[in-house]
Amino acid sequence: MQIDFSNTYATLPEAFFTAQLPQKVEAPKLFCFNDNLAHTLGIPRASTDELAEYFSGNILFEGSFPLAMAYAGHQFGHFTMLGDGRAVLLGEALDLAGKRHDIQLKASGVTPYSRGGDGRGTLGAMLREYLISEAMHYLGIPTTRSLAVVETGEEVMREKPHKGAVLTRVASSHLRVGTFEYARQYGGQKNLKALLEYTITRLYPHLEKHPNKALAFLHAVMETQAALITEWMRVGFIHGVMNTDNMSISGETIDYGPCAFMNAYEPKTVFSSIDRTGRYRFEHQPVIGGWNLSVLAGALLPLIDSDEDKAVEKATAVLEEFMPLYEQKYDAMLCKKLGLKTVDKESKALANTLLGIMEQKKLDYTNTFASLGFADKERFVSLDDALKEWHVQWEHTVGDTASAKARMRSCNPLVIPRNHLVEEALVKAQEGNKEPFFALLDALKTPYEGYENAQLPRVPDGVDVGYKTFCGT
Numbered sequence: 001m002q003i004d005f006s007n008t009y010a011t012l013p014e015a016f017f018t019a020q021l022p023q024k025v026e027a028p029k030l031f032c033f034n035d036n037l038a039h040t041l042g043i044p045r046a047s048t049d050e051l052a053e054y055f056s057g058n059i060l061f062e063g064s065f066p067l068a069m070a071y072a073g074h075q076f077g078h079f080t081m082l083g084d085g086r087a088v089l090l091g092e093a094l095d096l097a098g099k100r101h102d103i104q105l106k107a108s109g110v111t112p113y114s115r116g117g118d119g120r121g122t123l124g125a126m127l128r129e130y131l132i133s134e135a136m137h138y139l140g141i142p143t144t145r146s147l148a149v150v151e152t153g154e155e156v157m158r159e160k161p162h163k164g165a166v167l168t169r170v171a172s173s174h175l176r177v178g179t180f181e182y183a184r185q186y187g188g189q190k191n192l193k194a195l196l197e198y199t200i201t202r203l204y205p206h207l208e209k210h211p212n213k214a215l216a217f218l219h220a221v222m223e224t225q226a227a228l229i230t231e232w233m234r235v236g237f238i239h240g241v242m243n244t245d246n247m248s249i250s251g252e253t254i255d256y257g258p259c260a261f262m263n264a265y266e267p268k269t270v271f272s273s274i275d276r277t278g279r280y281r282f283e284h285q286p287v288i289g290g291w292n293l294s295v296l297a298g299a300l301l302p303l304i305d306s307d308e309d310k311a312v313e314k315a316t317a318v319l320e321e322f323m324p325l326y327e328q329k330y331d332a333m334l335c336k337k338l339g340l341k342t343v344d345k346e347s348k349a350l351a352n353t354l355l356g357i358m359e360q361k362k363l364d365y366t367n368t369f370a371s372l373g374f375a376d377k378e379r380f381v382s383l384d385d386a387l388k389e390w391h392v393q394w395e396h397t398v399g400d401t402a403s404a405k406a407r408m409r410s411c412n413p414l415v416i417p418r419n420h421l422v423e424e425a426l427v428k429a430q431e432g433n434k435e436p437f438f439a440l441l442d443a444l445k446t447p448y449e450g451y452e453n454a455q456l457p458r459v460p461d462g463v464d465v466g467y468k469t470f471c472g473t
């Protein structure tokens, strides 16, 4: 089988990668395959057995140059050397529109960057990434995609033995803030410059002729991050591990380890078992986005200006734009969730009053907005008495409620990957029953349609209480 691979990443200086073959697996069996995505990437049709061989890493595609990427990162605020400890980039493929995508095997075995890890992943964790990344895609949020999950036929040891699997991840690129940190720390200015040039050509080609490419690049990444985090806040997504190695330069959501969606509106929600201080809690995601950008800025300083003081001054000016830009985007998004046409003081106050009620009454984030937009007034206010008075104000502000509802449809999802449904699907899948997984995947493909049939009434009370997620298992 052939994919028209190119390997532009391998043209970077050698310090940025190690050639690395995926480790073979014992008995590859295809669990799921994303036919639509495969089609857009020009991946030929093949038998299930053939797909399992290729997307487990047992057989290499012609033209593939498998490599593990080197990168560093700040994990929970601390700098560490990392790299692909359980992934290999097979190569890059152009989609039907001519856009380049990395095709990467994740959980494909140990690499020089494994740091004592086994290089493998559990079927549950790989399916979790598949489900949630696809859900994000259909919600209209920039994200890496999932092409395939292949069971390895091998056991992976965690707290107990689990079925192993390999995920194929598709991304605009796997360049991270941590790749720049790595270049700054270990590569010398020549490598840092090579990385910047490569990244601009690949992801921000409109900046190629800019007189200060590094500064313009920082600005562009700042804008994509403000947009991305606004989108997370729109749907109640909590990434869970916003370390700088998990912040993609392309502005895509990446690394679906401990992520989860919030049910009851509680800005302090945190699910990740290792996030003891709530660093990556829902409400703190924009602050961390800004923090991560400052790390990127730090790495880029020598390229921004040869005079360090001037470089700091220029970078700081860009970083100072982040929070106002994010807030502007967030306010516009929130007002759109209410179907409001204008973003002014009155609209923002109305939105914040609703959020205040939702927080106090522990109302479901998704369902409250969904019923405002899709149900009639009686059904909306039946969620809680406190909404009655608010609804009167809302009607007064929007005027024509029908057109307000039309405006908010694309903004308020009906279907999100509910934690209890995700867990149920994964448990059943590991027991050999694939049906709940595919049923949920199917429902997640049309998140803005079918109010009556959506999963609205099916969120048990207190479902988030004690819910815990785990990193990259």
Ligand code: AMP
Residues within 6 Å of the ligand: 082, 083, 084, 085, 086, 087, 113, 114, 115, 116, 117, 118, 119, 120, 121, 241, 245, 246, 255, 257, 471, 472
């Ligand atoms: P993550 O928390 O998934 O972003 O991973 C952080 C780092 O740990 C990355 O360098 C990963 O490649 C590495 N890593 C995660 N799980 C494993 C594993 N099972 N074996 C080896 N390296 C791993």
Ligand code: MG
Residues within 6 Å of the ligand: 245, 246, 255
């Ligand atoms: Mg990661």
